[in-house]
Amino acid sequence: MTGFLFAQSATDQFTLDVIVRNLLLATRWTIALSAIAFIGGGAVGFLIMLFRISPNKILRYISAAYVEFFQGTPLILQLFLTFFGLSVLFNLNLSPWAAAAIALTTYTSAFLGDIWRGSVQAVPQGQWEAGTALGMTYFKQLKRVILPQAVRMSIPPTVGFAVQVIKGTSLASVIGFVELTRSASAISNVTFKPFLLFSIAAVIYFCLCFPLSVLSKQLEKRFATDG
Amino acid sequence: MTQFDSMGAIATADDSKDAVIVAQDVEKWYSNKFHVLQGVSLTVHRGEVVVVMGPSGSGKSTFIRTFNALEPYQKGSIEIDGIKLTPNMKNVEAVRREVGMVFQQFNLFPHLTVLQNVMLAPVEVRGWKKEQAKQVAGELLERVGILNQANKFPGQLSGGQQQRVAIARALAMQPKVMLFDEPTSALDPEMVSEVLDVMRTLAQSGMTMVCVTHEVGFARQVADRIVFMADGLIVEEGTPQEFFGNPKHDRTKQFLAQILH
Ligand SMILES: Nc1ncnc2c1ncn2[C@@H]1O[C@H](COP(=O)(O)OP(=O)(O)OP(=O)(O)O)[C@@H](O)[C@H]1O
Ligand SMILES: [Mg+2]
Numbered sequence: 001m002t003g004f005l006f007a008q009s010a011t012d013q014f015t016l017d018v019i020v021r022n023l024l025l026a027t028r029w030t031i032a033l034s035a036i037a038f039i040g041g042g043a044v045g046f047l048i049m050l051f052r053i054s055p056n057k058i059l060r061y062i063s064a065a066y067v068e069f070f071q072g073t074p075l076i077l078q079l080f081l082t083f084f085g086l087s088v089l090f091n092l093n094l095s096p097w098a099a100a101a102i103a104l105t106t107y108t109s110a111f112l113g114d115i116w117r118g119s120v121q122a123v124p125q126g127q128w129e130a131g132t133a134l135g136m137t138y139f140k141q142l143k144r145v146i147l148p149q150a151v152r153m154s155i156p157p158t159v160g161f162a163v164q165v166i167k168g169t170s171l172a173s174v175i176g177f178v179e180l181t182r183s184a185s186a187i188s189n190v191t192f193k194p195f196l197l198f199s200i201a202a203v204i205y206f207c208l209c210f211p212l213s214v215l216s217k218q219l220e221k222r223f224a225t226d227g
Numbered sequence: 228m229t230q231f232d233s234m235g236a237i238a239t240a241d242d243s244k245d246a247v248i249v250a251q252d253v254e255k256w257y258s259n260k261f262h263v264l265q266g267v268s269l270t271v272h273r274g275e276v277v278v279v280m281g282p283s284g285s286g287k288s289t290f291i292r293t294f295n296a297l298e299p300y301q302k303g304s305i306e307i308d309g310i311k312l313t314p315n316m317k318n319v320e321a322v323r324r325e326v327g328m329v330f331q332q333f334n335l336f337p338h339l340t341v342l343q344n345v346m347l348a349p350v351e352v353r354g355w356k357k358e359q360a361k362q363v364a365g366e367l368l369e370r371v372g373i374l375n376q377a378n379k380f381p382g383q384l385s386g387g388q389q390q391r392v393a394i395a396r397a398l399a400m401q402p403k404v405m406l407f408d409e410p411t412s413a414l415d416p417e418m419v420s421e422v423l424d425v426m427r428t429l430a431q432s433g434m435t436m437v438c439v440t441h442e443v444g445f446a447r448q449v450a451d452r453i454v455f456m457a458d459g460l461i462v463e464e465g466t467p468q469e470f471f472g473n474p475k476h477d478r479t480k481q482f483l484a485q486i487l488h
Contacts, residue, residue: 130334133295134348134400135323144351148338 026183041108048113070110100172119154156220254302281456327397335381387418
């Protein structure tokens with residue numbers, strides 16, 4: 001009975017106003033985690049791309065295996081493996097926050113690395129040859145000739161993948177990281193209004209992702225017509 | 228490098244032969260199986276224009292691409308302006324700085340303007356100041372007749388104009404020798420002569436040139452020597468008069484019958 005009373009009063013406490021405010025506060029963590037995953041994943045992904053296109057066979061194989069692993073396993077398992085695995089392996093007491101940041105960074109790096117590899121390899125071989133024939137070193141060719149062309153091609157899919165990262169952060173709730181989804185779930189446990197809570201959460205995710213999707217599609221169109 | 232250049236020039240000037248390219252018994256296999264170059268030797272002297280002809284697949288491109296190490300080779304030796312290009316050499320940039328190359332597909336950098344295309348290597352590789360590179364690039368673009376298009380992007384130019392820019396880009400590195408790999412094959416017929424004219428002027432200015440081309444008129448007028456390749460070997464070589472007037476080998480006669488109609 002007391003539980004019921006508590007729930008009753010909780011429902012009164014959690015007016016729509018309060019619910020939305022709480023969810024928006026939690027959204028900050030969704031955004032923060034997405035940003036970290038994207039920045040960290042971008043940095044690691046750049047290295048992965050360099051390895052993938054390297055003339056060195058070993059670097060190519062290692063990076064290919066890395067990409068295959070993170071693309072070929074569910075993100076939710078990667079989160080579990082990071083949270084429990086790293087704690088056991090290195091005897092760390094990893095916070096959900098740190099584990100989520102690490103797992104999403106590696107996940108993002110694999111996908112961005114692969115997207116960027118594709119863009120670099122889409123630059124015609126003749127561009128490398130022209131740079132080589134002019135006496136430019138490998139990295140000069142990459143920096144001055146190849147990457148400027150590859151970046152143009154990679155912007156639309158990169159922005160598109162940002163949407164996947166934002167949605168992916170919702171899975172961090174399973175290891176106890178309190179972001180938008182976890183927060184919606186927690187509040188619905190006390191208010192008994194799961195449909196309302198998850199609907200609002202969905203709207204917030206949509207507001208974050210939709211502009212990026214539109215941007216990605218527009219960039220794609222622009223680059224396609226620019227040639 | 229500049230010090231080395233002048234030293235190199237003096238050293239080779241003493242040499243009565245004065246050879247810019249010395250290729251000896253060059254052999255190459257593709258993927259350990261296909262014997263694409265089966266022992267090719269060629270010496271190109273300073274100021275000489277050599278035209279390489281031969282049927283498709285005979286190894287012409289492969290051969291001239293060994294001169295700037297775009298293609299590695301497995302046997303023989305190549306020396307470019309006194310610098311040995313050993314089969315497994317790692318730092319080949321020194322040789323590449325002295326060898327300009329013009330490709331069939333132009334390979335201009337599409338994200339850079341015409342002027343930037345020509346300036347890029349002198350700044351990045353030779354370490355020139357932007358101002359100096361810009362001035363030299365301007366002079367070269369004027370020489371190939373494209374100065375008024377300097378601020379356009381390659382995609383806005385015709386094929387003939389793009390190829391002339393590509394020639395200017397290669398010349399900007401002030402190479403000792405220029406390699407041309409079928410520079411007019413990708414062009415519409417009406418644009419062939421504007422590119423050949425630039426090449427002719429370049430030859431008259433004393434540039435050492437190796438040109439893979441099937442332009443008979445150009446070969447007759449400009450070449451000092453014509454080299455005929457078939458199946459990974461040099462089958463015959465001689466002056467244009469000898470080559471077109473009195474070919475010795477059956478392969479050469481066959482080939483000439485085809486290209487001369
Ligand atoms: N990367 C490669 N791997 C395997 N074989 C190759 C490769 N590049 C060229 N070849 C083969 O080597 C042979 C010589 O090629 P190359 O391009 O040097 O001929 P070419 O005389 O320039 O012919 P074309 O007139 O068609 O340009 C051809 O049979 C070609 O198929
Ligand atoms: Mg060829």
